[in-house]
Amino acid sequence: MPVLCSSCAEKRAVLKRPKTAHSLCKECFFWAFEEEVHQTIVSAQLFKHGETVGIGASGGKDSTVLAHVMKVLNERYNYGLKLLLLSVDEGITGYRDDSLETVKRNQQQYELPLKIVSYEELYGWTMDAIVKQVGLKNNCTFCGVFRRQALDRGAMMLKVDKICTGHNADDVAETVLMNVLRGDIARLRRCTAISTSSEGEGVVPRCKPLKYAYEKEIVLYAYFKKLDYFSTECIYSPNAYRGHARTFLKDLEAVRPSAIMDVIHSGENLSVREGVKMPVQGTCGRCGYISSQALCKSCVLLEGLNRGLPRLGIGKHHRLHEKILSQQPLTQEEERKLKAVDF
Ligand code: SF4
Numbered sequence: 283m284p285v286l287c288s289s290c291a292e293k294r295a296v297l298k299r300p301k302t303a304h305s306l307c308k309e310c311f312f313w314a315f316e317e318e319v320h321q322t323i324v325s326a327q328l329f330k331h332g333e334t335v336g337i338g339a340s341g342g343k344d345s346t347v348l349a350h351v352m353k354v355l356n357e358r359y360n361y362g363l364k365l366l367l368l369s370v371d372e373g374i375t376g377y378r379d380d381s382l383e384t385v386k387r388n389q390q391q392y393e394l395p396l397k398i399v400s401y402e403e404l405y406g407w408t409m410d411a412i413v414k415q416v417g418l419k420n421n422c423t424f425c426g427v428f429r430r431q432a433l434d435r436g437a438m439m440l441k442v443d444k445i446c447t448g449h450n451a452d453d454v455a456e457t458v459l460m461n462v463l464r465g466d467i468a469r470l471r472r473c474t475a476i477s478t479s480s481e482g483e484g485v486v487p488r489c490k491p492l493k494y495a496y497e498k499e500i501v502l503y504a505y506f507k508k509l510d511y512f513s514t515e516c517i518y519s520p521n522a523y524r525g526h527a528r529t530f531l532k533d534l535e536a537v538r539p540s541a542i543m544d545v546i547h548s549g550e551n552l553s554v555r556e557g558v559k560m561p562v563q564g565t566c567g568r569c570g571y572i573s574s575q576a577l578c579k580s581c582v583l584l585e586g587l588n589r590g591l592p593r594l595g596i597g598k599h600h601r602l603h604e605k606i607l608s609q610q611p612l613t614q615e616e617e618r619k620l621k622a623v624d625f
């Protein structure tokens with residue numbers, strides 16, 4: 283006997299929700315999923331009527347579902363938002379060039395304006411060229427720092443009020459774990475925030491409407507809605523440590539589906555002891571971007587690349603920032619240390 287949908291009790295159930303274990307038909311699942319995102323948006327007051335919102339779009343499942351759901355909810359509940367797509371081209375042949383084609387199709391399908399900013403035009407370096415110089419161990423450090431700033435710069439060019447990104451519950455839980463494992467207290471404190479003001483995260487405020495959406499449900503939603511998305515992994519994706527955290531979380535989820543929400547909940551309720559030193563926000567002496575050091579991370583990484591000293595931005599070399607800023611030469615010993623790259 284076919285199982286009936288536990289919500290409408292009319293149609294046949296086609297799936298069991300990973301989050302609640304309810305058997306639902308397609309329409310009731312769509313409705314439940316969209317309503318939960320709507321609740322997230324409303325209860326955290328993520329947007330104000332009349333705002334322009336840039337949706338960080340990579341062509342992957344999360345941002346494609348985000349763009350789709352944002353458009354649906356904006357119309358259904360009259361949010362009054364002006365939505366547009368904002369993409370970053372890291373310059374990764376065989377990966378980003380293909381996924382950007384997906385974003386361009388999404389632009390047509392959703393009839394939203396699209397802006398693409400590239401590492402090459404912003405920094406003079408593509409990720410392909412960066413990997414050639416730094417190898418496959420620290421490439422994601424460069425990519426992550428550059429992406430954060432690139433999104434901000436794109437958002438400022440478009441004069442958007444807010445950026446929303448496709449981070450889902452699994453991503454947030456994974457980041458909580460990563461920050462615990464690394465002992466990164468400053469990040470641990472802010473990584474569960476659903477929206478960030480300019481504090482520490484960039485210039486344009488960001489939010490995560492899919493913060494409580496399980497990755498498995500995003501995949502189901504995209505699949506049943508037949509959304510057009512790109513599912514290949516980045517060819518430079520070695521980030522082994524994060525991979526372990528991800529596998530660990532997936533193992534936990536298999537035994538106890540609520541593990542994801544539980545980790546997020548724990549992260550949200552951690553409080554940082556009084557007296558723990560937090561970075562003080564200032565601005566970068568070179569590019570003017572927010573930074574807690576004399577130079578922002580992006581400028582340090584770029585300086586390292588341009589000087590052929592890729593290790594400059596990796597690890598703690600704050601001492602050298604002043605020297606770089608005032609264009610003083612480095613000692614031979616300093617140069618030697620910064621040249622070493624482990625592939
Ligand atoms: Fe960039 Fe690393 Fe992500 Fe690839 S896996 S897009 S290199 S951060």
Ligand code: ZN
Pocket residue numbers: 566567568569570571577578579580581582
């Ligand atoms: Zn800078």
